[in-house]
Amino acid sequence: MTGNKSALKNATNLKFLAEHLGLSQTTVSRALNGFPEVNYKTRQLVQAAAQKFNYQPNARAKRLATGRSMAIGHLVSVSKGHEIVNPIFADFIAGASARYIESGYDLLLSLVPDEKELSAYNDLAARDAVDGVIIHTPKEDDKRLKRLNELNLPFVVHGRSTKSNEVYNWVDVNNESAFFRATEFLIDLGHRSIALVNGMADLDFAIRRTKGYERALSKHQIDAVSDYILYGEMTEPYGYRSTIALLDRPIPPTAIIASSILVANGVRRGIEERGLKMGHDISILSHDDDLSYFRDESDVPVYSATRSSVRVAGYKSADLLIKTIEDPTRQREGILIEADLMIGTSTKPAKS
Amino acid sequence: MTGNKSALKNATNLKFLAEHLGLSQTTVSRALNGFPEVNYKTRQLVQAAAQKFNYQPNARAKRLATGRSMAIGHLVSVSKGHEIVNPIFADFIAGASARYIESGYDLLLSLVPDEKELSAYNDLAARDAVDGVIIHTPKEDDKRLKRLNELNLPFVVHGRSTKSNEVYNWVDVNNESAFFRATEFLIDLGHRSIALVNGMADLDFAIRRTKGYERALSKHQIDAVSDYILYGEMTEPYGYRSTIALLDRPIPPTAIIASSILVANGVRRGIEERGLKMGHDISILSHDDDLSYFRDESDVPVYSATRSSVRVAGYKSADLLIKTIEDPTRQREGILIEADLMIGTSTKPAKS
């Protein structure tokens, strides 16, 4: 028994349509797919009939016949123990999905345990289930790039892998310059003790952020206190805990840079729990991925922030990937997005 | 030209394997798929060869041959203007994906504009691209259920559609009882002016939450002040704005119930901006979806909350859907999850 159920659901296949019209499947197929060698009148008839019967080519058959999956894979790796799905991911996906829809691609999502990540790509390639993939949160030297190049599977990295020797497509925010400007902005406000509550230490973007931060300090001849840089999973509680720890230092910072809005929320909680007031007693500056569920439409934003829409990054990544899939010989490309520096109420001049 | 590229990527197909082994495709296929009518020795040989050549059946061909897509669709509708991807979604997906992987299903994600939502399901069914779908954030009388039943496409609703007459699978938190208990808990603490910062008014869960809230008030002979119930998209800024508005009322509430942790964050910001202290001057109780990126491992939670893991709900939804797909005659089922009431530091007895 094959396809009985599907036959029930969708009795209108190409064969039926062709017979109904008294035409060959070839002609019907071509008429619907816009081939030139079909008579105008015929095409009209075919289209009308297709409309009438709500005909849509069976996706499975089409994929087999064309040898293309018309699907893009997004693998998200989750570690055993702390199974965190990056909240930023939802917005990125939203942007990417919009682009996929324009070109008729499906978005395939899969969460895989950390240790199976590489083999998951192998499987995907062997099954030939997707035409390309997006790589999320790359490490500084990410093994996935090499693997995907070996598998000859088109991909785009959201972010970069600085120490990788591979040739690859990427879409990234200029983290280094964003955090350089953020830090310098705080220095200009008179702050000298500036902490950085960063993401996980092995992630490429976190390393770049540290680099920008340190470059600003060194430009202004401020000694970087290594204690002031914290690394961790970017959750709200992490921001909170980090802040409490920072405020307990002999010399507490007068300004804190947070790596995401969620972390900033935690930082704020820590500050307020200590009876301090954000902006007045201590400044907060955050990186803001412009997440839809955090977005504030008020004139003056709450947090001063380096802002860049992760949704836009998603759209651009998808766009780049589709271009690569449709022309594999295409030169690999990197797209660098500059973040805006938005001044809100959370940063004030340092008390002297 | 068909499948050239894919041939490059994966030269090892069934035909090659069969020829290499000197067996028919039938036997090889059966050996790998665990059919009983194949000799033990033969099966060993086949499996060894498959391993050696890293053979994985081509997903496209398999799907066409079996008439099954081995994919589950998740359609998320986004409204023009405020394109919000529910952050809860990420965690739900994580739970569902785990279940899909167990049974070899792919997860197909698609964001569709509000107005195209219904037709998107038609397309999905006509293309026969998925074996089933999950319905997110249902309205009180959701049109999608009827449509999907007409299309004969298996589905599970995350939540319920109280006023719908359709027969359907669902997985839902007991919102009514959760919010009843939450409200009663606050009443027991002496609060009489309790506000509810709810989700969008047309969503089923929001209506149930209001119901639970009102039932508790009425049980304790407290007049429900309609002004105290607010409806809106559950973002942080919404929580903030609502709180500011509530505090400006002639009789400001002494306790606020928030519909999600994000909203609670906003509520807290509003409270603190007014120089009040959470817990001391005003109590906050939230519904907590136990989102991974908000989870706090500390002994005493910050927010008192009705807690229920949305990730678990995702897993259960997926499980129910797969069962329905594999046995379409299966009785439709509803799974009701009770939320826990966790007492944190954000609720204190009302000042008298």
Add this chain to the structure above:
DNA sequence: AAGTACTTTCAAAGCGCTTTGGATATCTCT
């Protein structure tokens, strides 16, 4: 020894589309 029942294997059909390589009809031009 011949009939019956398994066990094990296979050739071929089929899933529903796209694409190749004609075939037929219609025009155009000399």
Add this chain to the structure above:
DNA sequence: AGAGATATCCAAAGCGCTTTGAAAGTACTT
């Protein structure tokens, strides 16, 4: 009017798998 071009359509092959229906080989009975 006939050759060559052009427009329009079609039969059949192919995508890589699963599944059907049969055949061949083995073992067991009587």
